[in-house]
Structures are given as C-alpha cells and as structure tokens.
Amino acid sequence: AQSVTQLGSHVSVSEGALVLLRCNYSSSVPPYLFWYVQYPNQGLQLLLKYTSAATLVKGINGFEAEFKKSETSFHLTKPSAHMSDAAEYFCAVSDRDAGNMLTFGGGTRLMVKP
Amino acid sequence: EAQVTQNPRYLITVTGKKLTVTCSQNMNHEYMSWYRQDPGLGLRQIYYSMNVEVTDKGDVPEGYKVSRKEKRNFPLILESPSPNQTSLYFCASSLHQGLGYTFGSGTRLTVV
Numbered sequence: 001a002q003s004v005t006q007l008g009s010h011v012s013v014s015e016g017a018l019v020l021l022r023c024n025y026s027s028s029v030p031p032y033l034f035w036y037v038q039y040p041n042q043g044l045q046l047l048l049k050y051t052s053a054a055t056l057v058k059g060i061n062g063f064e065a066e067f068k069k070s071e072t073s074f075h076l077t078k079p080s081a082h083m084s085d086a087a088e089y090f091c092a093v094s095d096r097d098a099g100n101m102l103t104f105g106g107g108t109r110l111m112v113k114p
Numbered sequence: 115e116a117q118v119t120q121n122p123r124y125l126i127t128v129t130g131k132k133l134t135v136t137c138s139q140n141m142n143h144e145y146m147s148w149y150r151q152d153p154g155l156g157l158r159q160i161y162y163s164m165n166v167e168v169t170d171k172g173d174v175p176e177g178y179k180v181s182r183k184e185k186r187n188f189p190l191i192l193e194s195p196s197p198n199q200t201s202l203y204f205c206a207s208s209l210h211q212g213l214g215y216t217f218g219s220g221t222r223l224t225v226v
Contacts, residue, residue: 009154032211032212032214034214036214036217042219042220043118043204043217043218043219043220044157044204044206044215044217045217046214046215046216049212049213049214051212090156090157092157094211094212096211096212101159101162101172102147102159102215103159103173104149104156104157104158105156106154106155106156107156107157
C-alpha cells in the first residue's frame with residue numbers, strides 16, 4: 001500500500017524566510033502527487049498537483065513543488081514566507097491504478113514568526 | 115459557485131443513535147470520497163465512489179456505510195455511532211483522479 005511521509009509535524013520560519021516542507025512517498029511508479037493547505041476551521045484547499053508533465057509545479061499563493069523520482073520526493077517550497085501562510089499543509093498521493101484512493105501524509109503545521 | 119456542501123457542520127450525538135451526514139456537489143464530479151481527520155493521524159479515507167452505485171472501502175471503513183444513488187449526493191451513515199467515531203469528517207469530490215479533490219467545509223462529530 002502507498003504511504004506518504006511528511007518530515008516534521010511542525011515547522012517554524014520567520015516572515016520573509018524560505019519555506020521548505022518535505023514529502024516522500026513510497027511508490028516505485030510515479031503517482032499523482034498533491035499538496036493541500038488547511039486553514040483553521042476550514043476544509044482543505046488544493047495548492048498544486050503533479051500529474052506527469054513538468055517536474056517543477058507552480059501552485060497558488062507563490063508555492064511550488066519539485067517532483068524528484070530518484071528521491072521519491074515532492075517537497076513544497078516558497079521563497080518568502082508571509083504571515084498568512086500559517087496553516088497546516090498536507091501532502092497526498094494517488095496511485096495511477098488504484099481507483100481514486102488518495103493517501104495523505106500526517107501533515108505539517110507551518111508557523112510564521114513576525 | 116462550484117462547491118461541496120456538507121451538513122451538519124457540528125453534531126453531538128449519543129452512542130448507538132443512527133445518524134447521517136449529507137454531502138452534495140454541484141460540479142458533476144464522478145468521484146466522491148469521505149475522510150476523517152484525527153490529531154496526529156492526518157486524514158484517512160473511509161469510503162470512496164467512482165460513480166453512481168459504485169462504492170469501495172478506504173482505509174478505515176468499519177462502522178460506516180455510504181450510498182451513491184445519485185451522482186451529486188454521497189451520504190455517510192453511522193448505524194450505531196461509538197465514541198471512537200468522534201472526529202472531523204470531510205466529504206470531497208473530483209472529476210478525475212489526477213485533478214485532485216475539492217473538499218467540503220467539514221463536519222465535527224462528537225459521540226458521547
């Protein structure tokens with residue numbers, strides 16, 4: 001079964017600093033990959049997705065992620081953190097032959113210090 | 115507005131009293147799914163549906179039922195709720211596996 005690991009349940013950065021949230025998956029065949037953001041008391045919002053085109057994927061709010069097959073990784077980055085980026089971020093994967101099963105990582109709570 | 119609508123947003127119930135959480139989407143999506151979110155465990159898939167009358171178990175289906183009689187609706191049924199089903203529940207829908215899901219706002223369920 002597919003598994004997703006997000007390294008670091010909590011990440012703290014200063015406003016204006018680089019944001020790096022890590023995600024590794026277990027599948028040997030590149031799956032569909034997603035990053036979602038959850039603001040307090042809200043549902044999940046899709047930030048970006050990788051489906052098999054460009055390995056560097058740009059999403060909303062200035063976020064981007066790079067798919068690295070050799071490292072089975074899909075880390076999320078943003079060059080300069082803003083206070084409004086404080087939220088919980090989830091990496092998710094879906095195997096291409098697994099119907100619509102979507103497996104989530106445990107989530108990373110991003111805190112942004114002024 | 116394209117959206118997934120869940121009701122109710124908050125529910126407190128007693129052990130053993132059957133309940134249904136409704137989910138409706140207005141995007142003509144084929145795929146629909148239910149998740150529960152628990153602290154430290156992230157989101158876990160309960161059931162999913164690839165089309166009308168087609169449903170399948172996710173990672174944690176025990177104690178839950180679903181039905182997909184119409185494309186837009188995908189209710190989650192707890193026949194005999196127990197305290198370990200206290201959680202935050204999300205319904206989601208998708209047009210295609212590779213496009214990602216659109217999530218509802220969530221239902222916070224407490225079973226006492």
